[in-house]
Amino acid sequence: EERAVRDRNLLQIQDHDQPIPWKVQFNLGNSSRPSNQCRNSIQGKHLITDELGYVCERKDLLANGCCDVSVPSTKQYCCDGCLANGCCGAYEYCVSCCLQPSKQLLLERFLSRAAMAFQNLFLAVEDHFELCLAKCRTSSQSVQHENTYRDPIAKYCYGESPPELFPA
C-alpha cells in the first residue's frame, strides 16, 4: 500500500527527460476566430466568461456566445477574488484573469513543468482559451486527503502552485 501511495505521488512529479511537445497557440484576438462567434465557459451558475476574456452575467450573454460588452457589469480580464498565488474564488474570474495576455509567460512556465498527471489534458489543449478553461478547473492538485479541498474558498487556480493548504 505504501507503494501505491508513492506511485500516486509520482503522478504529481514531472518527467524532465521527456519534454512535452505543447501545441498551445497564444494567438489572441480575433484573428483565429470565425466571424463573430465566441466560445465561452458554458458551465456557470451565475457568470460566464467568453474567449475574449469578458466575464458577464448569464443573462448578458449574447446569442453568438459572446458577453454583451455594452452592459456595465461586463468586465474583461477580471481578477476579482483571485489571490496572489493565482487561485480564485470563482471559476469564471479565474478564466478571465488567466486570459490576460500578460499571463502567457506564467502559463508557458507552468506547461514546461506540468506533472505527468496533466499530460493528457494539456497535450490536448489547442490555444490560450482552452488552456485557461482547463487550467482553472479543480484537479488532483486541489485536494488534500482526497475528499477535501486544500482551500475551499480559492480553489480555481491559473497559477503554477496548488491552492494554499487551508487553514494555512
Added chain:
Amino acid sequence: MKLVNIWLLLLVVLLCGKKHLGDRLEKKSFEKAPCPGCSHLTLKVEFSSTVVEYEYIVAFNGYFTAKARNSFISSALKSSEVDNWRILPRNNPSSDYPSDFEVIQIKEKQKAGLLTLEDHPNIKRVTPQRKVFRSLKFAESDALVPCNETRWSQKWQSSRPLRRASLSLGSGFWHATGRHSSRRLLRAIPRQVAQTLQADVLWQMGYTGANVRVAVFDTGLSEKHPHFKNVKERTNWTNERTLDDGLGHGTFVAGVIASMRECQGFAPDAELHIFRVFTNNQVSYTSWFLDAFNYAILKKIDVLNLSIGGPDFMDHPFVDKVWELTANNVIMVSAIGNDGPLYGTLNNPADQMDVIGVGGIDFEDNIARFSSRGMTTWELPGGYGRVKPDVVTYGAGVRGSGVKGGCRALSGTSVASPVVAGAVTLLVSTVQKRELVNPASMKQALIASARRLPGVNMFEQGHGKLDLLRAYQILSSYKPQASVIVAIDEDDVSVLSSLSPSYIDLTECPYMWPYCSQPIYYGGMPTIVNVTILNGMGVTGRIVDKPDWQPYLPQNGDNIEVAFSYSSVLWPWSGYLAISISVTKKAASWEGIAQGHVMITVASPAEMESKNGAEQMSTVKLPVKVKIIPTPPRSKRVLWDQYHNLRYPPGYFPRDNLRMKNDPLDWNGDHIHTNFRDMYQHLRSMGYFVEVLGSPFTCFDATQYGTLLMVDSEEEYFPEEIAKLRRDVDNGLSLVIFSDWYNTSVMRKVKFYDENTRQWWMPDTGGANIPALNELLSVWNMGFSDGLYEGEFTLANHDMYYASGCSIAKFPEDGIVITQTFKDQGLEVLKQETSVVENVPILGLYQIPAEGGGRIVLYGDSNCLDDSHRQKDCFWLLDALLQYTSYGVTPPSLSHSGNRQRPPSGMGSAAPERMEGIMPGRYNQEVGQTIPVFAFLGAMVVLAFFVVQINKAKSRPKRRKPRVKRPQLVQQVHPPKTPSV
C-alpha cells in the same frame, strides 16, 4: 467470516442462500431455513425452450379462483367468436388456490382470439407456452459462454420462492407492495439486452450511435478487442502503466454500450473514449477522477458511464466535479449501487439530481435484490430524501464482452448503468438538432417514457423500467420553443421543465410508499415530499415568483396547508422543490381526501435570443392528493428522534455492531424509511402513527405524543433540550431509548489508518453517544455504562441477540430491571480474552412517580431494530415497551421475568468518560441544506464497482463490496477503495 461467505452466494441460485439473504428484509416472513453446507459453488440453471403450438399462457392482473379465470377467458373469447379452445388442467397442489395465470389451448382464429384476450381488463398478457429444458450443474466459476449458443446460463436467483413465501405474511395494508401482481411468469430469457430493449428497431432506421462521444470510466480496454470498431482514444489516469483491462469490468461495460458483434451493445458506431481510472487491484482515488473528468470536459464527451460509486456524498471535490461535468453538457449515467435490499443505500454520484441514476431488474422485471434503494440521505435530518434511482433496467445476467473477446454474463447495477448509457448514446444519435440534447432533456425523456413496474414503490424503481422506443418517440417530438410549455406527448410531460415525481398522490400504494402507508392528520409533523425539478431549457434557471398552491375546493383542498422550500438557482439543469403538507385545524376531526395542485414557473436565460436579458419560461403543474384522518389519540402517536441521529458520518462513527467488520460505517441515514424501515412497518401494523422529529427537542409539542423513540443517538443535546425534555416527561411524555456501546478504550482500539486521508481516524463516538445520553438521563438517576457485551439469550420466550451493546449502570430503586448473562466483548476486543459476565442489566422500565408523569424505558442495544446487519429482531419487545409507555400496561413477561433483578445503584461503576469535548449540534449543523457548506474532515472516500460477480483468476466472488477501507478490531493498515469483485 462465515457471514461474509454467505454473502458470496448472492447470485447463487441455491435456495438456502436465498432464504438467508431474504430474512434481512422479510424478517418475519418465513421460518429460518437451515443452511448447512452451503458451498461456494455456483449452481447454474441452464435451459432452452421451444414454443408449444396452440398453447398460450394467459396472465391475469391479480389472483383469481379457477372459476373466475374461466369466466374471464370465456367472456373474452366469446366476443371474438372463438369456440375451439380449452383450459389445460394443471394438477398440482396449488390448483386449489387462486392463481394469476392459466394455460389455454386455442386451435382456431388464434390471432383474433389473442387480441381480444389481451383487451380483457383482468388479463395482463398472453404469451406462447414454452417447453423448457433445464439442466442444473455446479460450476466453480462462470465459464465463458460462446455467444451463438442458444443455451443461457442463468446466474441470478429467481425471486419466486421468496415472493411466494411473502404471500403468507399477515401484514398491514402498506405491506401489500403488490407482491401478487409483480409475480411474473418465467419466460424464455432474451439473449441480448440490446434486442430485448428493441434497439434493433432503431438500428434498422439507421441509428447506431454514430457521431456520439461516449466515455467509459472504468478499468480500461485492451487495444485490439474484436468487439469494438470505433475506439477513439484510451487514456490512463491510474498509477499503473497500462491502458488494458486486467479485470474485465471495463471491457464488459464498454461492450454493453458499443460492442458490434457476439453480445451486441446498443451503439456500435459511437465514438468510444476509454478512461482507465481503476487499477487491476481495484484501487482508485478521487484525484484520479478529477483529472480524468477534466479531460472528458475538454474532449466534449456527450455521454459518460460511471459504473462505480461510493457512499460519500460529502466528498465535495468529487460532487462539485460531477456538477461541473453535467454543467458542461455531459450526460452522466451512473450505477445506483449494489447494497440492496437494505434501504438508505444509494451511492454517489448516482444519487445526484443532475445524474441519471440506474437501478437493476432481472429479466422477469423484478427489482434485483442487490439494487440499492431508499431515499437520498443528504437532506436529513431536517428535510426528506429525493426519489432515486431515476430508472431501472436489466442488471442481472446481462451478457457483455469478455476481456479478450467472447461473451460473459454479469450482474450488478454496474451492468444496468451501461445499458442505460448505451441506450442514451443510441438515442442521442437519433436526434437531428443536437443542441436540444442535454442532461436534463435526456433524463426527462427517459423518465417520461419509463414503464412503471407494478407493485414496486418509487424508492426502488424510480420512474420505472427503461423503454428505449418510447424514449425515442418523446425525443423525436421534442420541440422546445422559446416560450412556455410544450407538451411532448399524451402523457403531458412538459418538455422544458418537469418534475420528479410528476405528481403527489399520497394515497397511492405501493408506488408512493412510505407516504401511502400513513395518512396525515392535524397536529402531525408536516409531510415533506422532495420533488426534483428538471430544467431542459438551460444549465441554469430559477423559479419565478414562488410556487403557487391552488386547492381544489370541491375536493376539500382547503383542508391542507402547503409550504415550500426550493433551490434559489436551478443548477446544473436541476433543483429541488420540497413541499411540506400539513392539515388545517378545521380538519382536525375530518376524514377524507383533499386535492389541489402546485404551479411552478421556471425561467432560464434564452441563449438563442439575440436580445439580451430575454428568458424562456416553462410552467409545470404538480397535482397533489392526500388522505386526511382525525388526529389519533396521543397514546397511538410515536415520535422518532431523527435530529440526534446522523446521516452520512461526518467523522468516524463505528458501527453499532462491532462484529460487522466489513461495513464499519453507519451510513444508511438511521431513518424510519431507510434502515429502520422494518421497525416502522411493524409499528404501523400495530396501529401506531410514527412521525419524525428533524429538529431539536425544543421544537415539538410533547402533549401530542405518547412516546418519544430514541434509537442509537449519536448527537449531543443542547442544555435547553435537556430542560425541555425533563418538563415534557413530567407532563406525561414517555421515552424509549435504545442505546449502544461506548467505551473509550475500545474506541482507541478501533482507530485505524486511512490511506486516502493519510491519517489516523479515531471514532467520534461509540455505537451511541452515551455520555450525552447520560447527561440527558441524569435527573432521573439513570445512566448507561461503558461496558460492552455480546450474547444470545431468551427473554419472554423470544430468542434475542445482544450485539455489541452496553449495560445499564444506574436505575431508580423502584424501577424494573432485567439482566442477562453475556460475554464481555470489551475484554475480547482489548485483550482477546473471553469472560462471561452474569447479571448484566440490559432493560429498565420506570414510571415517573409524580401525578401524570411519563414512563422511561432503557435498553442497551439497538441492533435488533436496525435493518442493517440485524440478526434477530426485537419488534415484539418494542411492542411490549410501547404498551408500557403509551398505556401504562406493564408486560407481565417482563415484570415477572426470572431475570428481574434489583436495579443497579451505579455505585462503584464509573460513568463513561467522554473522548473529548464535542459541542452540541456539531454534527448536524447544516440543517436544511442540501449540501453542507463546511467541508467536513474527510470521511472515507470510496468508489467501488457495482458488479455482483466478476472473475479474476481464481478469486472467489464476493458479495459485499467493501465500500470503505475497513477498520478492523485489530488496528491494521488497509487497502483503500477496494471494489468488490
